[in-house]
Amino acid sequence: MADTPHPPHPPRPPGSPPPTSADVARQAGVSRATVSYVLNGAEGSARISEATRARVRAAADELGYVPHAAARALRAGASRMVLMSAPHVPAGPLYARFAHEAQSALSRLGYTVAHLAAGVGGATGDVGDAGAAGDGPGAPADVRAWAELRPTAAVALPPTVLTPADVAVLKQAGTRAVITVGPPRVAGAHSLTMDQREVGAAAVAHLVERGRRRVGVVVPAEPGLDTFSGPRLAGAHAAAVEGSGGGTDVRLRPLPLAFTEESAAALAARWPALGLDGVFAYNDEYAMLLMRALQDAGVRVPEDVAVIGADDLMLARLTRPRLSSVRLDRASGAEFAAYVDELVRSPASRPRRRRAMTVTVTAREST
Amino acid sequence: MADTPHPPHPPRPPGSPPPTSADVARQAGVSRATVSYVLNGAEGSARISEATRARVRAAADELGYVPHAAARALRAGASRMVLMSAPHVPAGPLYARFAHEAQSALSRLGYTVAHLAAGVGGATGDVGDAGAAGDGPGAPADVRAWAELRPTAAVALPPTVLTPADVAVLKQAGTRAVITVGPPRVAGAHSLTMDQREVGAAAVAHLVERGRRRVGVVVPAEPGLDTFSGPRLAGAHAAAVEGSGGGTDVRLRPLPLAFTEESAAALAARWPALGLDGVFAYNDEYAMLLMRALQDAGVRVPEDVAVIGADDLMLARLTRPRLSSVRLDRASGAEFAAYVDELVRSPASRPRRRRAMTVTVTAREST
DNA sequence: TTGAAAGCGGTACCAC
DNA sequence: GTGGTACCGCTTTCAA
Numbered sequence: 001m002a003d004t005p006h007p008p009h010p011p012r013p014p015g016s017p018p019p020t021s022a023d024v025a026r027q028a029g030v031s032r033a034t035v036s037y038v039l040n041g042a043e044g045s046a047r048i049s050e051a052t053r054a055r056v057r058a059a060a061d062e063l064g065y066v067p068h069a070a071a072r073a074l075r076a077g078a079s080r081m082v083l084m085s086a087p088h089v090p091a092g093p094l095y096a097r098f099a100h101e102a103q104s105a106l107s108r109l110g111y112t113v114a115h116l117a118a119g120v121g122g123a124t125g126d127v128g129d130a131g132a133a134g135d136g137p138g139a140p141a142d143v144r145a146w147a148e149l150r151p152t153a154a155v156a157l158p159p160t161v162l163t164p165a166d167v168a169v170l171k172q173a174g175t176r177a178v179i180t181v182g183p184p185r186v187a188g189a190h191s192l193t194m195d196q197r198e199v200g201a202a203a204v205a206h207l208v209e210r211g212r213r214r215v216g217v218v219v220p221a222e223p224g225l226d227t228f229s230g231p232r233l234a235g236a237h238a239a240a241v242e243g244s245g246g247g248t249d250v251r252l253r254p255l256p257l258a259f260t261e262e263s264a265a266a267l268a269a270r271w272p273a274l275g276l277d278g279v280f281a282y283n284d285e286y287a288m289l290l291m292r293a294l295q296d297a298g299v300r301v302p303e304d305v306a307v308i309g310a311d312d313l314m315l316a317r318l319t320r321p322r323l324s325s326v327r328l329d330r331a332s333g334a335e336f337a338a339y340v341d342e343l344v345r346s347p348a349s350r351p352r353r354r355r356a357m358t359v360t361v362t363a364r365e366s367t
Numbered sequence: 368m369a370d371t372p373h374p375p376h377p378p379r380p381p382g383s384p385p386p387t388s389a390d391v392a393r394q395a396g397v398s399r400a401t402v403s404y405v406l407n408g409a410e411g412s413a414r415i416s417e418a419t420r421a422r423v424r425a426a427a428d429e430l431g432y433v434p435h436a437a438a439r440a441l442r443a444g445a446s447r448m449v450l451m452s453a454p455h456v457p458a459g460p461l462y463a464r465f466a467h468e469a470q471s472a473l474s475r476l477g478y479t480v481a482h483l484a485a486g487v488g489g490a491t492g493d494v495g496d497a498g499a500a501g502d503g504p505g506a507p508a509d510v511r512a513w514a515e516l517r518p519t520a521a522v523a524l525p526p527t528v529l530t531p532a533d534v535a536v537l538k539q540a541g542t543r544a545v546i547t548v549g550p551p552r553v554a555g556a557h558s559l560t561m562d563q564r565e566v567g568a569a570a571v572a573h574l575v576e577r578g579r580r581r582v583g584v585v586v587p588a589e590p591g592l593d594t595f596s597g598p599r600l601a602g603a604h605a606a607a608v609e610g611s612g613g614g615t616d617v618r619l620r621p622l623p624l625a626f627t628e629e630s631a632a633a634l635a636a637r638w639p640a641l642g643l644d645g646v647f648a649y650n651d652e653y654a655m656l657l658m659r660a661l662q663d664a665g666v667r668v669p670e671d672v673a674v675i676g677a678d679d680l681m682l683a684r685l686t687r688p689r690l691s692s693v694r695l696d697r698a699s700g701a702e703f704a705a706y707v708d709e710l711v712r713s714p715a716s717r718p719r720r721r722r723a724m725t726v727t728v729t730a731r732e733s734t
Numbered sequence: 735t736t737g738a739a740a741g742c743g744g745t746a747c748c749a750c
Numbered sequence: 751g752t753g754g755t756a757c758c759g760c761t762t763t764c765a766a
Contacts (some may be wrong), residue, residue: 071759424748
């Protein structure tokens with residue numbers, strides 16, 4: 001169709017091994033050292049004549065030479081690679097956005113970012129994986145595989161958890177910054193705390209403020225969400241205690257719920273018996289599911305029961321009534337990247353924790 | 368708190384370099400070769416006495432020895448690493464599920480799977496990145512960075528696109544299998560075709576079947592979605608042509624829409640003037656947005672206009688009326704993993720394309 | 735201005 | 751049974 005500016009590369013025999021810097025050197029009639037200088041533009045080292053540079057570049061181009069990262073890393077001793085754990089549960093848009101921002105900021109800083117799955121093997125011995133959902137609650141990272149790659153920094157995003165031993169292994173392998181993002185405080189690691197308790201606390205506080213006293217808290221039945229739901233429930237409890245006093249107590253009731261319409265309908269059916277006037281539905285998705293089921297069962301929102309979710313999804317604003325939500329603002333990916341970079345530069349600094357999240361309630365019609 | 372079974376590792380001076388196999392050899396009083404044999408359990412090579420094996424393993428354990436992947440890859444010439452492009456736009460649950468399945472199936476097959484962002488640089492010269500949304504439409508992969516890692520296989524998931532030149536670079540670097548997942552057919556690469564045109568075609572065919580003749584097709588204003596929306600619109604056109612004849616023609620109208628309530632409200636406001644009786648809303652999210660806006664503007668669904676989305680999101684089933692949707696069933700991650708493995712084993716095979724997707728319409732109340 | 739050569743950490747052949 | 755050793759591809763000091 002359109003004419004290709006550079007005809008890809010002279011289609012070499014497919015079986016032939018990738019060209020090395022030695023090949024380039026031979027082709028250009030210079031030494032490997034010269035090739036290295038030219039291609040890396042190491043100014044401080046040697047000045048190569050412009051003619052030679054051109055020859056080398058031409059040769060590299062023609063051969064389709066691409067340096068071998070492993071060889072380079074081996075020689076250099078370090079790899080400027082940042083490993084981040086890949087989510088196993090379908091990640092929300094907030095997460096995706098954060099990950100992408102961090103990613104691109106870090107690559108602007110010259111790091112190569114790779115998302116590695118937290119492997120199946122590890123401490124918790126969950127054999128097979130019957131459930132389609134995930135590798136189990138708070139899946140352990142396969143740190144061996146990580147450490148083998150000698151990353152410059154390792155970032156564990158929820159729901160991946162790192163044990164102190166994991167951190168030790170990584171440090172031992174020369175990882176300059178080990179960072180956990182999420183609730184658990186891990187010995188030896190820097191951390192960006194995202195205390196999920198605050199989410200539950202904010203939600204319940206809001207409901208209490210709205211005059212609700214008997215509050216349900218949805219706890220997803222899905223495995224792999226425990227990392228979040230546990231702390232959210234705990235925070236809810238704390239807020240309930242806080243909100244009590246002055247005569248009327250706030251009563252909390254955990255409500256297991258699977259993310260299916262059947263489960264929601266079942267819960268809605270026994271709703272009157274529960275006698276609740278408010279519910280924190282874990283997140284917006286569960287909230288939408290529950291709200292629909294409640295309405296179908298004749299329960300009015302917010303008159304009979306106030307419903308609040310979390311994550312402030314765009315879609316959740318479209319419900320009738322519009323859903324109130326706890327909004328989580330994460331630190332921007334760029335800030336995060338800067339933090340990582342800082343730690344890599346001065347790994348001596350004592351493990352610190354940083355807030356990674358601010359929580360605010362967006363009140364809409366459902367409360 | 369709980370007693371650690373293995374006290375992580377004798378806390379060595381943090382500044383010290385990671386232990387090498389030579390360190391292990393010294394500690395165990397054997398040669399590096401022996402260490403290698405023991406730790407890799409290379410049965411065919413040599414039989415080491417059980418006593419020695421134990422000493423080596425003990426030493427490795429005590430030192431917290433972790434082999435250096437780069438060194439191994441260098442020696443081996445190959446790296447059993449599968450690179451997959453990371454999504455830049457927030458990925459849907461289908462995508463996440465697929466990626467995770469593929470990931471875990473591949474690691475069961477002994478591959479290390481890494482998700483690499485398709486970097487900013489590349490063929491399309493979009494300078495800077497003013498927009499927060501994405502790196503531009505159908506972002507080009509930074510294949511150089513990929514090729515440097517000498518992956519055994521490279522997988523481009525949408526919206527990442529690979530040019531034939533990209534494929535050549537990867538192959539040149541020894542990548543045994545280059546696979547693109549998505550619409551475009553790329554020379555030299557194997558592919559899992561996911562023809563998005565089928566989605567648009569199925570949606571419009573369904574609307575026609577329901578008796579609709581003047582059909583709108585939502586085209587997201589967001590950049591980065593072009594890869595999908597273009598083909599979906601094209602497919603819609605094809606189906607419109609197909610559905611025409613027999614007296615009444617099917618008329619199609621592209622409807623630009625940003626994913627904001629304002630944009631949706633604006634579109635809804637001029638709805639009567641458009642004179643449409645059916646709309647394919649690109650996907651369920653846009654469909655929900657549009658449907659809400661239409662209803663707020665007094666347009667009845669499905670009486671005045673039939674609405675259909677795509678992706679069959681759980682949340683979209685909860686709307687009133689329940690949203691009809693085009694459901695995409697991807698090949699399972701496990702199948703995909705097997706495909707990759709097969710290609711890696713016999714890279715000689717001619718590039719093939721495989722269907723990766725089946726499309727079915729789930730009719731609900733909105734049509 | 736350029737080349738020779740010494741490694742980085744592991745693996746695997748071959749000799750003892 | 752085990753140890754010596756030659757690589758893998760690249761960087762970088764030192765000499766020429």
